Amino acid sequence: MNVLFNHLPTEELQAIDAAHHLHPFTKGADLNAKGARIITRAKGSTLTDSEGVEILDGMAGLWCVNIGYGRDELAKVAYDQMRELPYYNTFFQTSHPPVIQLGQKLAELIPGDLNHVFFASGGSDANDTNIRIARHYWAIKGKPSKKVIISRHNAYHGSTVAAASLGGMQVMHAQGGLPIPDISHINQPFWWAEGGEMSPEEFGLARAQELEAEIERLGIDNVAAFIGEPVQGAGAVIVPPSTYWPEIQRICDKYEILLIADEVICGFGRTGNWFGSQTYGIKPDIMTIAKGLSSGYAPIGGSVVSDEIAAVLDSDDFNHGYTYSGHPVSCAVALENLRILEEEGIVDTVRDETAPYLKAKWDALNDHPLVGETRISGLMAAIQMTPDKSARADFANPGEAGTICRDFCLEAGLVMRHVKDSMIISPPLVITKGEIDMLMERCVGALDKTLAKLKADGMFRAG
Numbered sequence: 001m002n003v004l005f006n007h008l009p010t011e012e013l014q015a016i017d018a019a020h021h022l023h024p025f026t027k028g029a030d031l032n033a034k035g036a037r038i039i040t041r042a043k044g045s046t047l048t049d050s051e052g053v054e055i056l057d058g059m060a061g062l063w064c065v066n067i068g069y070g071r072d073e074l075a076k077v078a079y080d081q082m083r084e085l086p087y088y089n090t091f092f093q094t095s096h097p098p099v100i101q102l103g104q105k106l107a108e109l110i111p112g113d114l115n116h117v118f119f120a121s122g123g124s125d126a127n128d129t130n131i132r133i134a135r136h137y138w139a140i141k142g143k144p145s146k147k148v149i150i151s152r153h154n155a156y157h158g159s160t161v162a163a164a165s166l167g168g169m170q171v172m173h174a175q176g177g178l179p180i181p182d183i184s185h186i187n188q189p190f191w192w193a194e195g196g197e198m199s200p201e202e203f204g205l206a207r208a209q210e211l212e213a214e215i216e217r218l219g220i221d222n223v224a225a226f227i228g229e230p231v232q233g234a235g236a237v238i239v240p241p242s243t244y245w246p247e248i249q250r251i252c253d254k255y256e257i258l259l260i261a262d263e264v265i266c267g268f269g270r271t272g273n274w275f276g277s278q279t280y281g282i283k284p285d286i287m288t289i290a291k292g293l294s295s296g297y298a299p300i301g302g303s304v305v306s307d308e309i310a311a312v313l314d315s316d317d318f319n320h321g322y323t324y325s326g327h328p329v330s331c332a333v334a335l336e337n338l339r340i341l342e343e344e345g346i347v348d349t350v351r352d353e354t355a356p357y358l359k360a361k362w363d364a365l366n367d368h369p370l371v372g373e374t375r376i377s378g379l380m381a382a383i384q385m386t387p388d389k390s391a392r393a394d395f396a397n398p399g400e401a402g403t404i405c406r407d408f409c410l411e412a413g414l415v416m417r418h419v420k421d422s423m424i425i426s427p428p429l430v431i432t433k434g435e436i437d438m439l440m441e442r443c444v445g446a447l448d449k450t451l452a453k454l455k456a457d458g459m460f461r462a463g
């Protein structure tokens with residue numbers, strides 16, 4: 001058997017990592033100088049690093065380990081599936097039991113008539129597929145000029161060339177000649193940062209109506225679809241005002257453009273319902289799924305489309321597919337993950353118990369001098385830090401306070417991510433109330449230390 005590196009001392013692992021591993025979304029030189037944190041194992045909501053330090057994972061990996069770490073059942077089905085049929089393709093008029101069963105299960109779980117799944121290896125490539133589906137759909141219907149996909153600034157839809165183009169992350173567009181043509185971006189419904197004097201409800205409506213203006217500007221004959229995350233995740237857990245999605249839905253219906261809900265984070269229980277579309281009353285024509293679909297235990301994603309879109313697509317060749325579309329091991333793991341989510345009532349527990357429990361504590365953070373606002377939807381949440389609450393001000397050097405607070409969190413044994421100066425969490429859906437207490441204690445401790453440091457460094461005005 002191949003000898004794994006678990007026995008090596010941390011410094012040695014870090015040196016080899018620095019020598020041979022290029023990390024995503026990282027400035028390599030800085031990381032290589034200090035060395036990566038090496039995570040060696042995990043159970044439930046707790047990670048253990050190579051020094052034996054236990055860390056509460058407030059991010060469920062990358063928003064994906066919904067059922068928590070260490071579930072043997074998933075290892076077992078992966079093992080069994082690898083022995084039975086480790087791989088076969090779905091291109092050449094073939095199929096296999098796990099992909100057949102997963103398609104049926106997803107059709108049952110996903111609301112409306114979204115009954116047909118095109119499988120991918122993750123969320124980025126599923127969104128690439130969505131672009132091709134949306135454009136091909138209109139072309140088959142005799143409207144090949146309908147190509148533009150309208151998205152939002154600060155959206156995250158993945159990191160392939162097409163998915164990053166679809167996303168609205170400036171730092172990603174700044175490298176490698178993005179975005180590709182025929183993608184346009186309207187403004188996001190981020191009230192705290194951009195709402196000015198409007199109420200959140202007025203602002204939500206105004207931002208949704210930018211879609212209508214953009215369709216008019218582009219010409220309805222050129223627009224294929226609108227894509228949005230029910231709650232923007234990587235953007236900093238931006239929970240839209242209540243007026244936003246109903247207006248977006250009205251506009252998509254009025255102009256008959258496809259509505260794509262990117263549920264890669266919101267899906268599979270994150271917002272306290274199975275899908276964010278249910279929480280926000282969205283009726284998508286296409287849904288992107290990944291992450292929580294397998295709780296991260298195996299790579300898998302998909303584009304789920306309506307009966308009508310499937311009927312149109314089925315009438316022509318679709319010249320598109322991935323070697324790992326419907327990978328049998330990933331499908332088997334996803335099925336077992338869905339069984340656990342369902343049979344253990346994990347989504348109900350989030351909705352009825354842990355999310356309300358977290359929300360009460362999270363909302364109370366608004367009393368903290370460093371906190372401008374809190375945002376929360378189910379078990380995804382953000383703390384907006386500010387040097388001046390009443391002015392809804394940004395820090396002079398955006399991201400600095402976030403980095404400081406993130407480091408204090410880690411020091412206290414909590415993984416919390418920062419997006420500029422928002423602190424965000426998205427813990428495993430199986431997090432217990434006791435662990436939420438622990439999370440809050442560590443988080444408040446980090447906020448206090450961050451405030452003290454910002455004051456000492458002259459970065460906090462209102463104090």
Ligand SMILES: *Cc1c(COP(=O)(O)O)cnc(C)c1O
Binds near residue numbers: 122290301
């Ligand atoms: C993570 C994410 C993606 C990309 O998924 P990958 O599996 O990383 O390719 C797409 N959309 C949203 C909303 C995401 O959060």
